[in-house]
Amino acid sequence: MTTRLEPDALLLVLGPRPGRDVGRWLGDGLRAAVVDGRLEAGTVLPSGRDAAAALGVSRGTVMAAVDVLVGEGLLVSRPRSGVVVASLPAPDRTARAVTRAAPGGAAAPRGVSVGTPDPALFPRAAWARAVRDGVRGLADAELGYPDPQGLPALREALAVHLRRARGARVTASDVVVVSGVAQGLALLARLLATGRVAPSPGTRGGPAPGEPVRVAVEDPSSRGALDLLHDAGLRTAGVPVDADGLRADLLPDDARAALVTPAHQFPLGVVLAPARRRALLAWAAAGDRLVLEDDYDAELRYDRRPVASVQALDPERVVLLGSVSKLLSPALRLGWVVAPPRVVGPLVEAKRRADLGTSVPEQAALAALLGSGAYQRHLRRARLVYLRRRRALLDALATALPGVRVGGVAAGLHLVVPVPGAAAEAAAVAGLRAAGVPAEPLGGTSSSLAGHGVVVGTARVREGDVPGVVQVLRTACLTPGEELVR
Ligand SMILES: Cc1ncc(COP(=O)(O)O)c(C=O)c1O
Structure with missing residues (x-):
């Protein structure tokens, strides 16, 4: 199945736009995301026009950065499908998998368990x-x-x-x-x-x-x-x-x-x-x-x-x-x-x-x-932090997607957000992972489930990260699944 990166998810991949040197920000950010595996091989990037609009840069700036990465072999330009992330040998990716800061200050390359706690909270x-x-x-x-x-x-x-x-x-x-x-x-x-x-x-x-x-x-x-x-x-x-x-x-x-x-x-x-x-x-x-x-x-x-x-x-x-x-x-x-x-x-x-x-x-x-008693003190502190983060995410989701019901009790380090189809599931997972948020397709956890959803690791999603995360999920939920696959 083809995974398309939504234009809004690009901002999450790249992090905040600097005041100057946007071309470099764009090029370096994309390069890092391809190399460390946050952008998986085969992912289709948004068109130059859509990317430029989402990032607030000119189309020329986007195309110049893309051209450089195509020249480096990290992206491939395909006549009908657009610009696609190239397939790299595995060692290149894993060797550098922890170089890029993501929500909560730590990278979340592919494969990070959705139930991983925020390492910043570890009581060193x-x-x-x-x-x-x-x-x-x-x-x-x-x-x-x-x-x-x-x-x-x-x-x-x-x-x-x-x-x-x-x-x-x-x-x-x-x-x-x-x-x-x-x-x-x-x-x-x-x-x-x-x-x-x-x-x-x-x-x-x-x-x-x-x-x-x-x-x-x-x-x-x-x-x-x-x-x-x-x-x-x-x-x-x-x-x-x-x-x-x-x-x-x-x-x-x-x-x-x-x-x-x-x-x-x-x-x-x-x-x-x-x-x-x-x-x-x-x-x-x-x-x-x-x-x-x-x-x-x-x-x-x-x-x-x-x-x-x-x-x-x-x-x-x-x-x-x-x-x-x-x-x-x-x-x-x-x-x-x-x-x-x-x-x-x-x-x-x-x-x-x-x-x-x-x-x-x-x-x-x-x-x-x-x-x-230090274990218990840490437990009390971690519960408060995770509860606040979970609430912020759920409140924002309820506003952005009032029809979507997130099930389960108030516990743990993950939640499941239902999405309308397999393509939406894949797009949401790719967008979240690209943004450094651990995510798994619900379909990957079951051999028989009829519905689709995204298992989202919430521990490292700080309040400031919530709008970007919700935007990725909203885009996935509001896009009819079939239309994502071309
Ligand atoms: C449901 C479940 N069980 C077990 C484990 C394994 O945990 P441990 O790190 O204790 O081996 C995990 C890890 O993510 C998990 O999600």
Whole structure:
């Protein structure tokens, strides 16, 4: 499908127009966007006339800049389709992918997760103190290979935190420290695929020998999570999601486990209703199945206390996964799995085999951050900032697009904006990414969704960025999908 960059989105790509040297601003800005991948190969640029009008420059200035970039091989002029972004070898793009400032001061090249927090909020001073305090407190014996289950001080601090913040039923011995939810899921997937947890192939209740193990997943769901399950050799079965969350009545009999996001469904943002929670647990109990509860952003609820974890209702069958990726930073690669004893044993062994354990100084720092109250202080501050940004964006959207209903509860770092068709979806995603805002097509998260939408990462959209972001979405929504494709 052809992606066209809307004229208004050009301003977002280029940033504010300077008082002079506009030719250079235009040329350098376009070059940077092509090289770092914000403008994807094949994207059609607006016509010279439309671009000139949107940017407030002469058509001659636009054409001169375009000519230079065509000469450099970054743009291609095609007789009937117009000027198109050329395809570049991958290393050129990735090497320079972080050079251009975008909303919030950080670049958002292709592939940045929509759920990434604003790195400008990372509590550098508190983390530095926590590293110092944590490392000072380590015994010599703790500076050998790590306990693959996790540093005892961190497991203890996490158990206290998860009991308080998530209502989880957990003690330190139920916690396994992992490198993010992603690693926790990958390890659990391998255990499920090889029958080391839940009924194994050929046993009562298990799949026939040689049959791949099936796991029920929400549809739509995180593409990355699905990839992890498939990589482990599992087969997935999509179960639809509505306003009350997963349709638990449609969970398949032949699945050995279900991967769910009950506190804030990814990506639709709904909460699993109480009756659905009960139905999910009844399904799990009936077939001795596991529920994998991905609690990825549950602490970031803005309108009320987060709903408690499903794990609290059945700690024998629910495995709770979480991490610091949404609140602190995904760069830390620190997360946890809370699991029943029959899962903890194989999981710790799988963790040991995977990487011999997670970095001890990092674990000690997180334990210190939790123990000192700095984690909770950061949580309160981050919630306020993200709530303000989310409100500003939603208010502006409600004014610009009164007919568009953004679903989901006030939580997390992303929202889904419905758009009228596949072409509008592609145009909005391209425009937002070009402007440095993480965005994914909703279609990419589902195999069966009928509607179209854009999953927008909101964490780095500051109030000053809101008009530009809304303009991209408005243009996409108001343009009938078919007309975008020529
Ligand atoms: C729904 C969901 N689950 C899990 C993850 C993985 O998170 P982690 O960084 O903890 O591995 C992500 C990351 O974006 C996510 O969006």
